[in-house]
Amino acid sequence: MSGNSIRDTFFEECEELLEALDEGLTSISEGQNDNETVNAVFRAVHSIKGGAGAFALDDLVEFAHKFETVFDEVRSDRLVIDDVLMALLFRASDHLTDLVEAARSDEPTDADVRRGILTELIKYIPSEEDEAAEMDAIDFQPTGLDFSMDLPGDDAEQPTYLIEFKPHRTLYEHGHEPLFLFRCLAELGDLKAQLNTDALPLFETFDPEESYLEWRLELATDEDEAKIRSIFEFVDGLCALEISEKAGDPAASAQEALTNAINIDDADLAPVETDFEVESVLDPSEPSPEPEKVIPVKAQKVAKPAGPSPTLRVDLDRVDRLINTVGELIINQAMLTQRMSEIEGIDLREVESELEDYKILARDIQEGVMAIRAQPVKPLFQRMARIVREAAAATSKKVKLETIGENTEVDKTVIERLADPLTHMIRNAVDHGIEVSEKRVETGKSDFGTITLKAAHRSGNVNIEIRDDGAGLNREKIYEIALKKGLIKEDAELTDNEIDNLLFLPGFSTASEVSNLSGRGVGMDVVKNAVAALGGRVSISSVPGEGTTFMIVLPLTLAVMDGMVISVAGQTMVAPISSIVESIRPEKGAVERMGTRERLLSIRGNYVPIIEVAEHLGLMNADTNDRSEVLLLVETEQSGQCALAVDAIHDQRQVVVKSLSSACGNVPGVSAATILGDGKIAMIIDTESITQSLVANKAASPKMTNLEEVQNAS
Amino acid sequence: MTTKVLAIDDSRTIRELLRMTLENAGFEVMSADDGVEGVDKFTEFQPDVVITDINMPNMDGFGVIETLRGDSVRTRVPILVLTTESSADLKARARDAGATGWINKPFNDEALVSVMRRVAG
Amino acid sequence: MQAEREAEYSKGIELVAFNVNGQKYCLEITKIREIRRWSPVTVLPHSPAEVLGVMNLRGAVIPIFDLACFFGMGKTQANERNVVIICAVRDRSIGILVESVSEIVSIDMSEIQETPKIKSETTKSVIQGVLSVEGEMARLISLNSIVDPIATDMELL
Incomplete structure (x- = not known):
């Protein structure tokens, strides 16, 4: 309900409008300058102006107004878009984006740039119209009445106005209601009304939609005639109206004039339904016996162009909280499954299908939740x-x-x-x-x-x-x-x-x-x-x-990935499956040595370099000669195929990705962490960065260490 | 019974502003994004007052007025048009189509409520 | 009397005292989120020696620091009797491994003395001041300066 939340709405909407503007301009630049496209662009700028006006963002209003006026010229075929104008429109659109951003963050923009673009825009605007329209745009004065709260004065010298008011049939057709006008008048002072029913025909000839009544009103007020006229602003032309100042004692003359008078004072300003009588007298033109006929117009509804599907705006924090919770649910599911398998003496088969359902449901929820964050x-x-x-x-x-x-x-x-x-x-x-x-x-x-x-x-x-x-x-x-x-x-x-x-x-x-x-x-x-x-x-x-x-x-998503659970130097870690081509348990003789340290894997006639993951991560490993090892063949963008040596492969599963950088900074060779079924944290290795050490090996040696580290930072 | 107002505007900001201002003033407000939806909602909600923007996609404000005043609906509910272009021209066109009055954007609370009282009590 | 005493207390702060390698340290109680029994952590590759690793605290990844190691007193022999104090530093949580928590002391701010001149820059940056707790010197530490050099280090890596 706060003004701020509407302000937020405005800026959110601006983003969409600017997007529509850009899209429209692009279409136009590609030669599609039909009416609807130009209109859509006009509307986008116009809506930005409208909203900006409500928040008194004057720079934005002024700029949007000029911009919009140029489009109005195009819309009314007075202006043709050539290359020069097209470029200008794009620039103006870009600047409008800047202005919105500036207004949002409450920062100033480059006034020179704005003036420059404005000057160019104005060249396309016929000067007179522009000035007139500009006055309107920047005029923040409400045209509506300012209700002065002054009570009708006890000043004896209050002037009295005589108002002769005869509505035409069109007044009712336009949805006006004389009673409401009288109420507004009554707020200006002391009002007396006299109804003249002389024109009412006999019932047989009565046309319920015709206007037969006229009023003679007397208003004693300190307000001037202009103020009174402003109340009749909307009915101008829909009635016969004469206002004149009356001399003499208002009260006495009014009293004498009233034959069928209704006194409208503050007491009558109660809710509508309570003064039913007054209303029925005042509104004979209403086709009373018959309720207003409303025919659904759905049938004739214009086929709506396939617009965006209905959307719901949700605070991002809420979504993220939900995503986190779902992440926990997935972990919880994994832990539960693991615990169940560890408990001896129960037959897992009995609960297996339920566990499987749980797993599927949890994944479904997760996918659904992740889709919320997805955007084109x-x-x-x-x-x-x-x-x-x-x-x-x-x-x-x-x-x-x-x-x-x-x-x-x-x-x-x-x-x-x-x-x-x-x-x-x-x-x-x-x-x-x-x-x-x-x-x-x-x-x-x-x-x-x-x-x-x-x-x-x-x-x-x-x-x-x-x-x-x-x-x-x-x-x-x-x-x-x-x-x-x-x-x-x-x-x-x-x-x-x-x-x-x-x-x-x-x-x-x-x-x-x-x-x-x-x-x-x-x-x-x-x-x-x-x-x-x-x-x-x-x-x-x-x-x-x-x-x-x-x-x-x-x-596709940042929060979940398919991982292979591995052991490296006694630690449980996870390798992203997307990076792994295959896992290999090398047979004797498939691994060749190069010099003292380098090793190569012979696979299908190719020799592929082997990288010790433990060594790369700075972890101590047992002697490589004599331990069982598994090689993960990975395909990299830069280094071609490499084999990553790890101690063992345990399992494949989906893991929830937890950022490490906020808690621990960036860790070379590790992209993130996850929580495994036993509740322990496992590092997710960054295969790409690990294999880059091979590229770095080609670099000049003094720089090598340094280079490698900087490269691996993310 | 509170007065029901249907606010039709393609700008979410303006819709929200209208809603906030009118609800604070004790009106019940429902809104529609464009003319077509506006006419639909009119038949659905039977509001006591309609406020409509002029320039909107699918059906503009003139279309709304013409449809509501036209033979298929034939309502006498007050219809106010929202306009930033306070050019007499647009107002005259809206009036000819059957609009009851107009509200100039940007509006302030007082002006809006005052106009509402003139047409809807 | 009562009122006076309360006024005095309101100027005071509460500290949690704990032992690190036989020395007494303390931390402001408001900085402490919880105290947990030690359980093995996951090693964080390429981390400085004083970073033991990370642990899972209800879904959050929390780095655990070995205070003894930080002060150059060698690694704490982590065992089940040790505790991890989870503290709030800026907008994140960290854990520090200590031998044991000894007591909670209420003191007046004025009881805290400036750190006497010492050589070690690292130590000096972390010790906010010293005070006497039942005749024994306790060192009041500032967590910011423990985390900062390490965090910065890691980000630079």
Whole structure:
């Protein structure tokens, strides 16, 4: 009920409206400027203005108003959108977004930018109309009456007004009720009313919808005539109305004039039903015997375009609490199952099916709850459209953004945390990927560069692809830079893929001069870390002359994953099943040594490096020569196949992912923790980061340790 | 019996503002997101007053007035239009269609309640 | 009399005293969420020596610190008689492993003396002050400075 909650509603709504605005503008820019599209855009801006007005957000109101007025011109076919105007509209839309954000956080915006855009917008607005309309927009004076609370004065010299009021039939048809008008008049002073029924016909000729009555009112008040007229504002033209000031003693003359008078004073201002008599006298025009006929109009209802399905807004905290509780339920279920199996003397088969049902129900609840947090990537992609526009403008390149799979749903947190990495990659793509038009045309490409942003669900993951049709990576240059920065050894022989992956090393920047667009001291390593923090990974592929593609693969939900329960150095841990190709119990002779420490697994004719997970995690392990070990073959984006050596595999199960970073900071080689059936915490190993030690091995040795650690941080 | 008000506006913010203001003033408020829903709800709830925005998707405010005043419904319930464009033009059009009066956005509590009293007591 | 005594108490604070490697330490009681018996923890890879690992406290992951180790007195030989004090630090919870909890003492703020000049920076940063509890010196510790260097360390890793 508080004003603040409505303010929150306003800003939430603004997000949707801005989204609709952006969508509409994009449609228009693609040539779809039919009435409905333009109208939708107009409405979006208009609604923002309306709400902003209610909270006295003057900058926002003013800007939205000008913006809206331009659309009004377009709507009424007085203005045609050309490229220049289109660009301006996009800029205005972006600025409107900024203004809303600023209003929300109560921060100032760049007044110069606003003035600049406003000046340009005004050029499209015929000046007179604009000024008139502007007055309206910024006029916060209510047109309604200000009820002065002054009681009708005991001032003897109060002037008296004579009001002759004869409603037309249309007055009733417009839903007016003279009684209510009289009540409002009565609040201004002392009111006496006289009803003239002379015009009432005989019953046979009575038309219940006709207006036969007229009133003669006398109002003794200190208010002026304008105030009285304002009460009749809505009925202007729907009645014959004459107001004049009367001389002489109001009370006496009124008394004499009243023959069939009804005195309306404060006592009559009780709820409607109590003065039934008054009403029936005052309202003979009501077709009394027959109740108002209401025919459902559903049948003629216009087919509603498939709009969004009904939604319910829920506080995120509540959802998260629910998710947590469901997580506990899953753990509880696992613990229960484990305990049951440990109890001797009972026949598990008796409860097995119930336990199984419990498990299924718990999973169903969990899936349902997780779906609440899922949101389409559309708003995120739309933000990227803006980034492309800005980046293209800053670099004077022609670039357009294509989006595919906008309705793909991803966990809300993923959407929030992907914004920065995506922004960075998009800027990079415009800045370094896409060539200038002349160069593109020279090489037989269209002068417009295209960046494609694509989202899709793939086998329990969400894939997000950022593809540009630019020049592709300049591998020679990357190699050179990596060498210069000491990221690789002089004689390092790297495959193309390995060279591409150097981009992800900390402190790498391909721009030979730091451009102010993408070179803000942020490298692709930050992108990689951000994605890794979400439990995902990012890979790169590039074809010279054809472009570069980044692929981000993320788990569908952050809260649950399929894990393989393993032992490492006596500790129970979990490896994400999604990363494991197969588990291998190597036969004698399948493991070859390289030098003293390195080991390779021979599998189907290939030699795959073996990584000791315990060693990588800094845990002591028994002598590797003589223990039973299991190898997990993992496929990685960067290092190809690797085998992770662990002590044992116990089980496969779904585990609830618990963040470690808030309690313990980031732990290298570990992505998160989970709670197992016995109530103990188990680390979830980060296979991707563990295998990266192989890439790091190729780096110059003095830097190695450091590099590895920074890389592994997420 | 409390006076029932149907508020039709495509802006959630405005709907909420109307609801809060009118409920504080003792009215019972129900709302609809656009004209089509508004007309549906009108037949369903039989409100005593209708407040409608003009520019809305699916069916605009003029459509609402015309439908409610038209032969199929033929109501005499007061219909107030919400308008930021206080241009006489829109008001005249709304009035010609059968609107009872208008409320200028942005409205304050007092102005809104005062208009309500003029048309709904 | 009664009123006076109450006024005195209201200026005072309550401390929980405990033993670490034979030395007496104490913490403000308001910082303590609960005291639990020691149970084995899960090792946290790449953590400093004083971080024993993490434990599950009703679904939350809580890091457990060995205070003795932090003060360079070697690892506490964790056994069933030891206790873990769960404390609130900033907006998270941590546990500290101690030998045993000895008592709760009510003292007046004025009884706390500034930490005498000592060499060890680590120790100095953690000891807020010292006081005498039944003739024995007790060290009042600040949890922020225990967690900070470790947390920062780990984030930098």
